[in-house]
Every structure is written in structure tokens, then in C-alpha cells.
Amino acid sequence: MTEPSPTEASPTEFSPTDAFAFRVDATDGPARTGAITMPRGVIRTPAFMPVGTAATVKAMYPDQVRALGADVVLGNTYHLMLRPGPERMARLGGLHRFMGWEGPILTDSGGFQVMSLASLRKLDEKGVTFRSHVDGSAHHMSPERSIEIQGLLGSDIQMQLDECVRLPAEPAEVERAMRLSLRWAERCRVAFGTQPGKAMFGIVQGGDVPALRVESAQALVALDLKGYAIGGLAVGEPQAVMLAMIETVEPHLPRAKPRYLMGVGTPDDLMRSVARGVDMFDCVMPTRAGRHGLAYTRHGRINLRNARHAEDTRPLDETSSCPAARDYSRAYLHHLVRSDEILGMMLLTWNNLAYYQDLMAGMRRAIAGGRLADFSGETREAWARAEAERAAGA
Incomplete structure (x- = not known):
């Protein structure tokens, strides 16, 4: 059976005047298929984004990745800020030209890598001060700097800076990180401003505490962002917990905007998450395996x-x-x-x-x-x- 082109279906939930747009073409229970339209191309959803951490999908040529059907790839703000550096990247024409990928690129904020890779971290309201895992050099990542770096890279979809807590964790710690991430989301939104044809997504946090997940989702929706991610999962919790958190969050996210489950996962994870209404995924699993x-x-x-x-x-x-x-x-x-x-x-x-x-x-x-x-x-x-x-x- 030939897959229908995203442009062939009736454009429900789609505004042709918006340079960034999401439409739903069909649904099957909570699951939906459609497309994100951006100046650099169309992302068919549900979509899996190959991870190109350091401006490369490891062991693959860019044209191979495209030929396989990938409409978008992911780059990592933390790794690219360390080398070659965002200012140098901008001088070289941006990440698309640098890595030879003409389609859309999503960049994560670097927050997860700061928490998991960097040493001597100090986190406060302003952001995170840390030392590079590469050479020990000192850096500061604030919400504003994260968005600035992603802008210098030229990414099409930019993620807010958030604090990702590994599970299991004490509810008080989960709540603290969730509220900090919400305050950082507002600062990221202001820093992002208006960028025609580009988008900033917020990240729902709250660990495995349903009430915190709902509060986070509702507060982010109030910011009227272009899309919403579910973060802080695939960090050690059982699959049942991950799926329960998706089911908790999904009713509180706008149906007319894309939903992105970060860092997931196995083929079975993908199928079960799509069935619960998720539109976008990324994971290092297929390349690392x-x-x-x-x-x-x-x-x-x-x-x-x-x-x-x-x-x-x-x-x-x-x-x-x-x-x-x-x-x-x-x-x-x-x-x-x-x-x-x-x-x-x-x-x-x-x-x-x-x-x-x-x-x-x-x-x-x-x-x-x-x-x-x-x-x-x-x-x-x-x-x-x-x-x-x-x-x-x-």
C-alpha cells in the first residue's frame, strides 16, 4: 500500500498562512497521522527523528538518512556548543550547511546532557554552570543562552531549557525541578520571540507524579507554544510508568499542535506511544545498537x-x-x-x-x-x- 502524500489529504487543523503549521489528516483512537509544514520541508507524523548529536547521524551519510524516509534529524545543543561552537557554526553558515542536511532540524536544549555528562555542576535560578566533559572548560547555560545557541545553529525546532530528574526520585525533588523548568520555559519563550518559519517547544516535566505532570502541561499550554514535548521519561522507569504518564498528559495538550516524546525508544515503545497520541520521537537506540x-x-x-x-x-x-x-x-x-x-x-x-x-x-x-x-x-x-x-x- 502506498503511503498518501501529506499534501493529498484535506488540511484539517491547518492554517496556510502560518509558515509553521501542523495538521491532522486521520485519527484512530488517540493515534493520529498528519504533517508538520515548515519552510525547509514537511515532517510526516508520527515521525522518528534520527539522532545527529554532533552534526552527524553516526555511521551514516546524510543522503542515506534522507533516502530511508527521515524528514527531520536531531542535533544536540550541549555537544555543538562545546565543539565546534555556536558562533563558529553561524560563521560557517549554520548547522544545515555544515552537515549537509537540507531538511528540518530539531535541536534539544542541552539540559539533559548538562545533567548527565558535565562535571561540577551548579544549578540555580539563573541556569547551570558546569565543566565540559571534553576538556574541563567552564560554561554557563541559561535559558536565554540555550535559545541563543540554538538560533546560531539555525535549527528549525528549538527546545526550552529544562531540568530532567532521573527516576525514581523523591516527589519534592520532582516538584522543584518541574517548577524551575516552567519558569525557564517562560524565559525561553521571551528569548525566542518571533521567528517566522521556526518553532519553540515546551517540555512537560513532573516525573512519575500525575498531578505534577498535569500542572506542568497546563502551564505550558498557557504559553501558547508551537508544540509540546513530554520529557523526563526513558530515564530508568518501567515502560508501564512511561505509558501512564503519556495517558495522564495527553488530554491536557492541544489537539491542534504536535506532541513529542523525548528519548524514546524501542519499536514496542514507539507503537504503544503512537497509540496514545504521540506524534514525534527521537532515540539513539537504533544507531547505538x-x-x-x-x-x-x-x-x-x-x-x-x-x-x-x-x-x-x-x-x-x-x-x-x-x-x-x-x-x-x-x-x-x-x-x-x-x-x-x-x-x-x-x-x-x-x-x-x-x-x-x-x-x-x-x-x-x-x-x-x-x-x-x-x-x-x-x-x-x-x-x-x-x-x-x-x-x-x-
Whole structure:
């Protein structure tokens, strides 16, 4: 079945006079499919954004990423501010020209990396003072500076600076971080101002406390931003908690604006979150897994380090349109992985991103046809059958 072009459907919830616009073309329960329209291109939703942390999607050429069906990639403010630096990036023509990506780019604010990577952090109302994990140099990240850096990079969708608390955490600590993030969101909104064709998203925080999540969502909606992210998940909590927080927040987010679940996740996470109304995702999982010998396929997750693949002449997926999945034997991929050859990392990353984009395209078609639950069930059944066959063969 051919996926309909975003421009073919009737433009519900769409204002043609707005250079940044979101429309919903079809729904299936809370799930929806549609498009974000920006000057640099159209983002078909639900969308998976490959992570290009340091101006590169690791082990991939930009044209490969685009050919797989990715409409948007993610860059990281923290890493790019450290090297090559935002002012230098601006002098070089911005992140799009620098990395050879002409489509939309979303940049996260750098807050999560400051909290997780930097050393000697000091956080207060003004922002975060920290030392670089690269060379120990001192830096200060305020809400205003985060937006300034993202503007110098030239990103199309910019994220507010927030404080992300790892779970589990004490409710008092979760509440403190949530309220600080709300105050920072207001400062980011002011700093962002009006930028035609670009957008700033707020980030709903509140940990695993439903009342705090609702309060955060309602306060951010009052700021009338272009889109809203759900942050502070995929940080160690069980999947059931993540899904419960999505269900808590979703009714309080505008239906006419995109919803972005940050840092998620596995293919199963994506399907379950789309079913609950999420439009956008990013995660390092497919690229990181590829560099460590793990392949995501319609047969489930395959560990190419396992000796069982040493003489397996089958490809990862003979029906895939991706050459990495279709044209190389599992025996060859096993050899590359066990030999630490760079080509193995490249091929498995290519395969994984192809699978993720195919999964998103399949969900978009399923939502348009009103059969997302069937699609998700069939996908999980295929994974389970393949896993049972592998276990029986062991």
C-alpha cells in the first residue's frame, strides 16, 4: 500500500498562512497521522527523528538518512556548543550547511546532557554552570543562552531549557525541578520571540507524579507554544510508568499542535506511544545498537555477535528495501561485528534506521486505514514467532 502524500489529504487543523503549521489528516483512537509544514520541508507524523548529536547521524551519510524516509534529524545543543561552537557554526553558515542536511532540524536544549555528562555542576535560578566533559572548560547555560545557541545553529525546532530528574526520585525533588523548568520555559519563550518559519517547544516535566505532570502541561499550554514535548521519561522507569504518564498528559495538550516524546525508544515503545497520541520521537537506540552488533528487523532484535550466525547465509530481511538488510548474509555481518570492522557498524546502523522508518511509515498507513491495533498486534506476533524459532534452534 502506498503511503498518501501529506499534501493529498484535506488540511484539517491547518492554517496556510502560518509558515509553521501542523495538521491532522486521520485519527484512530488517540493515534493520529498528519504533517508538520515548515519552510525547509514537511515532517510526516508520527515521525522518528534520527539522532545527529554532533552534526552527524553516526555511521551514516546524510543522503542515506534522507533516502530511508527521515524528514527531520536531531542535533544536540550541549555537544555543538562545546565543539565546534555556536558562533563558529553561524560563521560557517549554520548547522544545515555544515552537515549537509537540507531538511528540518530539531535541536534539544542541552539540559539533559548538562545533567548527565558535565562535571561540577551548579544549578540555580539563573541556569547551570558546569565543566565540559571534553576538556574541563567552564560554561554557563541559561535559558536565554540555550535559545541563543540554538538560533546560531539555525535549527528549525528549538527546545526550552529544562531540568530532567532521573527516576525514581523523591516527589519534592520532582516538584522543584518541574517548577524551575516552567519558569525557564517562560524565559525561553521571551528569548525566542518571533521567528517566522521556526518553532519553540515546551517540555512537560513532573516525573512519575500525575498531578505534577498535569500542572506542568497546563502551564505550558498557557504559553501558547508551537508544540509540546513530554520529557523526563526513558530515564530508568518501567515502560508501564512511561505509558501512564503519556495517558495522564495527553488530554491536557492541544489537539491542534504536535506532541513529542523525548528519548524514546524501542519499536514496542514507539507503537504503544503512537497509540496514545504521540506524534514525534527521537532515540539513539537504533544507531547505538548498530554499533554494538544488534539489528532491529521485522523478525525482532537479532544479536549478530552470537555464534549461531557464523554460517547463516540468510540476510537479515530478504523483503527489505534496504540493501544492508537484504544483500548481506548474517554470516558476513557476524564476521564484521566479531572483527570490529567499521563496515559492520555502518551496515547495521543503516538496517536499524531503515527498520525504524519502515515501522513509522507502517503506522502512518495503519492509522489512515483505521487499523493501528491490528498492525501493532501483527508486528508483535511476528517478533514473538521469530524469537520462539530462535529459541528452538538454540
